[in-house]
Amino acid sequence: MQISLSHFLIVGALLFCFGLVTVTTRRNAVGVLMGVELILNGANVNFAAFNHYVVGGVSGQIFALFVIVLAAAEAAVGLAIVLAVFQTFKTIDVRYADLMRE
Amino acid sequence: MTNLLSLVDVNLASAASFRPELALTFGTMAMFILDLFWKNHPARPARLATGALLVLGVAAALLVSQPTAPGSLFNGMIATDGFATFFKWLFLLAAGLTVLISAPGKDFPPARLGEFYALLMAMVLGLFLMASATDLLMVYLSIELVSLVSYVLAGFKKGDRRAAEASLKYVIYGGVASGVMLFGMSYLFGLLGTTSIGQLAGRIQHLQASGLPAAATKLTLVVAMVLITAGVGYKIAAVPWHMWCPDVYEGAPTPFTAFLSVGPKAAGFAVALRLFYGALSGPSAVTAGFGEAVGGLPWPAIIGVMSVATMTLGNLTALAQTNLKRLLAYSSIAHAGYLLMGLSAASDRGVQAIMIYLLIYVVMNLGSFLVVILVAEATGSESILDYRGLAKRHPLAATAFAVFLFSLTGIPPFAGFVGKWYLFVAVLDRVPGPGGNWYAVLAIIGALNSAVSLYYYVRVVRAMFIDQPYAEPRQAPATPLMYQLLLSASAVAVLVFGLWWTPMIDWTSASLQIFKG
Numbered sequence: 001m002q003i004s005l006s007h008f009l010i011v012g013a014l015l016f017c018f019g020l021v022t023v024t025t026r027r028n029a030v031g032v033l034m035g036v037e038l039i040l041n042g043a044n045v046n047f048a049a050f051n052h053y054v055v056g057g058v059s060g061q062i063f064a065l066f067v068i069v070l071a072a073a074e075a076a077v078g079l080a081i082v083l084a085v086f087q088t089f090k091t092i093d094v095r096y097a098d099l100m101r102e
Numbered sequence: 103m104t105n106l107l108s109l110v111d112v113n114l115a116s117a118a119s120f121r122p123e124l125a126l127t128f129g130t131m132a133m134f135i136l137d138l139f140w141k142n143h144p145a146r147p148a149r150l151a152t153g154a155l156l157v158l159g160v161a162a163a164l165l166v167s168q169p170t171a172p173g174s175l176f177n178g179m180i181a182t183d184g185f186a187t188f189f190k191w192l193f194l195l196a197a198g199l200t201v202l203i204s205a206p207g208k209d210f211p212p213a214r215l216g217e218f219y220a221l222l223m224a225m226v227l228g229l230f231l232m233a234s235a236t237d238l239l240m241v242y243l244s245i246e247l248v249s250l251v252s253y254v255l256a257g258f259k260k261g262d263r264r265a266a267e268a269s270l271k272y273v274i275y276g277g278v279a280s281g282v283m284l285f286g287m288s289y290l291f292g293l294l295g296t297t298s299i300g301q302l303a304g305r306i307q308h309l310q311a312s313g314l315p316a317a318a319t320k321l322t323l324v325v326a327m328v329l330i331t332a333g334v335g336y337k338i339a340a341v342p343w344h345m346w347c348p349d350v351y352e353g354a355p356t357p358f359t360a361f362l363s364v365g366p367k368a369a370g371f372a373v374a375l376r377l378f379y380g381a382l383s384g385p386s387a388v389t390a391g392f393g394e395a396v397g398g399l400p401w402p403a404i405i406g407v408m409s410v411a412t413m414t415l416g417n418l419t420a421l422a423q424t425n426l427k428r429l430l431a432y433s434s435i436a437h438a439g440y441l442l443m444g445l446s447a448a449s450d451r452g453v454q455a456i457m458i459y460l461l462i463y464v465v466m467n468l469g470s471f472l473v474v475i476l477v478a479e480a481t482g483s484e485s486i487l488d489y490r491g492l493a494k495r496h497p498l499a500a501t502a503f504a505v506f507l508f509s510l511t512g513i514p515p516f517a518g519f520v521g522k523w524y525l526f527v528a529v530l531d532r533v534p535g536p537g538g539n540w541y542a543v544l545a546i547i548g549a550l551n552s553a554v555s556l557y558y559y560v561r562v563v564r565a566m567f568i569d570q571p572y573a574e575p576r577q578a579p580a581t582p583l584m585y586q587l588l589l590s591a592s593a594v595a596v597l598v599f600g601l602w603w604t605p606m607i608d609w610t611s612a613s614l615q616i617f618k619g
Contacts (some may be wrong), residue, residue, distance in 0.1 A: 035278075036278060039281030042285060046288035046291075048156070063238075063297065077250050077253050078253075081269045081270055084257055085266045086272050088261055088263045097267040099352065100349045
């Protein structure tokens with residue numbers, strides 16, 4: 001079977017959808033952050049595939065590289081915040097971090 | 103190899119017009135180091151605040167000396183133009199006021215004030231880049247730089263449950279919103295083959311002539327643009343991406359909430375204006391109507407619907423709030439809705455109206471939050487009950503707050519009226535044109551919303567001036583001189599600019615040039 005652009009796009013779209021589902025259904029804060037990473041990686045697959053099959057040059061790859069670095073930074077900040085939540089709430093279940101309501 | 107060397111030359115030449123940003127970069131590092139040097143100094147807050155103001159001052163001085171001719175830097179990544187410069191001044195003003203507000207307050211213990219200032223400088227750098235980004239990559243990077251700092255600062259209070267919750271909600275919402283925006287950008291990149299904002303409109307027209315199936319390309323374009331709008335909409339707290347806003351505003355330290363409500367919102371509008379107005383409105387924008395396609399996308403209509411939803415939801419929810427920080431959070435959502443009216447008008451007048459409104463909004467909103475800080479330091483609470491009888495306890499704060507609240511409503515002779523007037527004029531200008539009826543509907547809904555907002559703003563004014571105190575007031579601590587000065591200055595500014603607004607008009611019309619690449 002010949003691998004074409006559409007295969008990559010389907011993988012990218014699936015990763016994006018899995019990410020959204022993970023974010024909305026997970027109760028564990030670390031799981032939610034993993035969902036965010038899936039969304040970013042879905043976009044990365046698209047960038048690399050479009051760059052290879054359609055656009056040419058390296059601009060898509062460079063975009064993806066920047067996103068990888070930022071995803072790492074975001075994970076670091078996110079995990080630090082999860083740690084702070086654990087220290088104050090004694091749990092990282094996002095359902096319990098819900099004090100503020102109108 | 104020669105090719106690479108020429109790129110290096112471009113970057114070195116660009117650095118000459120990049121000095122304010124460089125000053126902020128080095129200023130951030132310097133603040134982190136100074137923070138360590140002055141660890142146990144008795145006058146620590148004053149010294150740190152002076153240092154932070156010095157960094158902002160150097161950036162401002164370099165901004166003044168910068169060449170004003172519009173140009174492109176770093177191979178099309180960012181632009182220097184009057185539009186960006188205007189927003190940079192706005193950020194410097196907001197950051198300077200925030201530094202002054204946070205120095206004497208109790209929200210930041212002196213031991214941790216240094217890191218707050220350092221992170222604030224990093225955030226201002228991100229805002230500068232947002233206002234001048236002309237490439238999708240740069241838009242994404244600068245939004246993330248601002249967001250990452252915001253997540254940290256929202257949870258700045260250690261061991262505070264509301265702060266921890268606020269930053270958790272913020273990082274999850276923000277991460278998803280920017281991820282969704284990135285996914286939209288990837289489709290746009292694949293479809294148009296470029297990440298340069300200036301080339302988008304041309305490529306879209308090229309695409310329409312290229313013979314690809316029209317329905318499919320248009321659908322993909324609309325999906326990509328809607329996804330990108332999610333990222334921008336989250337920064338300006340527009341419905342349906344506003345959910346983080348009240349919780350983060352409530353949990354974050356109040357001086358930072360004040361900055362968050364003006365800085366990133368203005369930067370979000372700068373990105374939106376560059377993207378939707380600067381790039382996607384070709385020459386057809388003047389003739390195209392509300393529901394018409396501009397660059398193949400009916401974006402004025404989409405923005406108009408967003409505007410109505412944002413201001414209506416913000417105002418209606420604000421009616422039920424009893425916590426002042428949450429009330430101001432919903433009010434800031436409503437103000438994002440008014441501002442979106444100017445974007446929906448898709449005209450130079452609309453852009454100018456947004457700039458005028460943001461300028462006034464910075465002063466009146468920071469002033470309002472300053473009163474919230476003052477009352478919270480005296481009573482330890484942000485409930486509206488503690489504002490009862492404020493006019494007797496603290497006449498200056500009560501009077502200034504009344505001025506800010508009436509200005510936020512948009513009542514003459516306060517500055518907020520001037521801002522709203524220009525927004526409505528920009529929308530009404532489009533009524534005789536194509537799709538004019540929809541613009542008329544937008545203006546009517548905007549006017550009705552202003553009437554609704556009067557109700558909850560006046561509720562606070564009534565509590566301060568008419569209602570009896572809820573509890574016998576404790577001996578309130580003396581108000582720092584800095585707060586009294588800032589309050590008076592902001593209130594006077596709101597009054598003066600409500601009566602004498604020509605300088606603002608001149609400045610914004612001179613700043614209207616958007617670099618289009």
